[in-house]
Amino acid sequence: xxxxxxxxxxxxxxxxxxxxxxxxxxxxxxxxxxxxxxxxxxxxxxxxxxxxxxxxxxxxxxxxxxxxxxxxxxxxxxxxxxxxxxxxxxxxxxxxxxxxxxxxxxxxxxxxxxxxxxxxxxxxxxxxxxxxxxxxxxxxxxxxxxxxxxxxxxxxxxxxxxxxxxxxxxxxxxxxxxxxxxxxxxxxxxxxxxxxxxxxxxxxxxxxxxxxxxxxxxxxxxxxxxxxxxxxxxxxxxxxxxxxxxxxxxxxxxxxxxxxxxx
Amino acid sequence: xxxxxxxxxxxxxxxxxxxxxxxxxxxxxxxxxxxxxxxxxxxxxxxxxxxxxxxxxxxxxxxxxxxxxxxxxxxxxxxxxxxxxxxxxxxxxxxxxxxxxxxxxxxxxxxxxxxxxxxxxxxxxxxxxxxxxxxxxxxxxxxxxxxxxxxxxxxxxxxxxxxxxxxxxxxxxxxxxxxxxxxxxxxxxxxxxxxxxxxxxxxxxx
Numbered sequence: 001x002x003x004x005x006x007x008x009x010x011x012x013x014x015x016x017x018x019x020x021x022x023x024x025x026x027x028x029x030x031x032x033x034x035x036x037x038x039x040x041x042x043x044x045x046x047x048x049x050x051x052x053x054x055x056x057x058x059x060x061x062x063x064x065x066x067x068x069x070x071x072x073x074x075x076x077x078x079x080x081x082x083x084x085x086x087x088x089x090x091x092x093x094x095x096x097x098x099x100x101x102x103x104x105x106x107x108x109x110x111x112x113x114x115x116x117x118x119x120x121x122x123x124x125x126x127x128x129x130x131x132x133x134x135x136x137x138x139x140x141x142x143x144x145x146x147x148x149x150x151x152x153x154x155x156x157x158x159x160x161x162x163x164x165x166x167x168x169x170x171x172x173x174x175x176x177x178x179x180x181x182x183x184x185x186x187x188x189x190x191x192x193x194x195x196x197x198x199x200x201x202x203x204x205x206x207x208x209x210x211x212x213x214x215x216x217x218x219x220x221x222x223x224x225x226x227x228x229x230x231x232x233x234x235x236x237x238x239x240x241x242x243x244x245x246x247x248x249x250x251x252x253x254x255x256x257x258x259x260x261x262x263x
Numbered sequence: 264x265x266x267x268x269x270x271x272x273x274x275x276x277x278x279x280x281x282x283x284x285x286x287x288x289x290x291x292x293x294x295x296x297x298x299x300x301x302x303x304x305x306x307x308x309x310x311x312x313x314x315x316x317x318x319x320x321x322x323x324x325x326x327x328x329x330x331x332x333x334x335x336x337x338x339x340x341x342x343x344x345x346x347x348x349x350x351x352x353x354x355x356x357x358x359x360x361x362x363x364x365x366x367x368x369x370x371x372x373x374x375x376x377x378x379x380x381x382x383x384x385x386x387x388x389x390x391x392x393x394x395x396x397x398x399x400x401x402x403x404x405x406x407x408x409x410x411x412x413x414x415x416x417x418x419x420x421x422x423x424x425x426x427x428x429x430x431x432x433x434x435x436x437x438x439x440x441x442x443x444x445x446x447x448x449x450x451x452x453x454x455x456x457x458x459x460x461x462x463x464x465x466x467x468x469x
Binding site for chain 2: 161165172257260
């Protein structure tokens, strides 16, 4: 591998840029300074930990440890979806709705990619399975977070409209249909944008990495196309699942709007 | 026979610990307007919402001899229509909120036919209130639950609405429950007037 190794100084320069933005936000009282700094710190700590863990998991290449790691990633993603909701579902629904939607979409698509498309030997080879799952989870997480946040926020704000429609005898599926369509659309925006500008405006991260690592550009392109499609499918499936279940949960068996199920 | 029979009804809104109203037994007769009066916050709207099955509630409500449990909730609400004081609008124009060709009721409420092309964002609160009633009646419900339907109307429009509801009630044999703060109005239009007492019971006023 002919990768140029990065020194601590190289990373410090990049970190300095983030600090500069934080300082600017603080001086101009724009808010958000705290969350930027926390997110930056989390990036460093989490990625360093990941580097260490991956080193061990790659060396062991044991399906048990790979499964454990996949579960940890799923739970972390589920928690992230939950805490980013302004109005989340009450009780275990808050965590399980996002987590199960990601499980259904990201896991099944990663399995399909490993078993049918890429077919590494063995199929769970961590150098392939962990990054694939990570990319799928990360992007599905985005879609589900945006979609669910849009759903719960709109339902909360449009209580009068929803109940007005119910009072006129509309079925709940009809009353919520506009919000549901809009929420799925919002969840899909990032991946649709990414696919639309891929190669024109942005060089996608994975391809950039492969090219820097010395892979032939066309090989990198093929992988990137594959990943983009997998992500689009995963985000779509995950978002649609989460929104459909979320909508159902907002109404009870007598088609009443139940905002008490949101926090 | 399409009386609206309310039996042992008690609203139980989750998160709302205080129960304002006692369990209610009441029959709203067809072709009759029943007035309901009571201080603000005494639970008049909650009662109407419970009858329309928009909030969870104990007890039963029957239209004629059909229990609300025997049909899907949206079919029930199509028959037993609740009209809130503040109407909500979700399309850009008035007409999109109406089923096809219902100029009749609009005309009776003092609108020309071109009202269907009006933008919702430009309606006054009085126009909204009358149009919300028209939107409700244009779906031909079998029972009406009206929550202060003339709250933002001037005197002449108020009389117009009273007339339209009365004639709808008698011509289609529909029971009406009409909530109002205006006791004179209830004397004028209602065959029976009920008043919510401070202890949460409901008594008939002469």
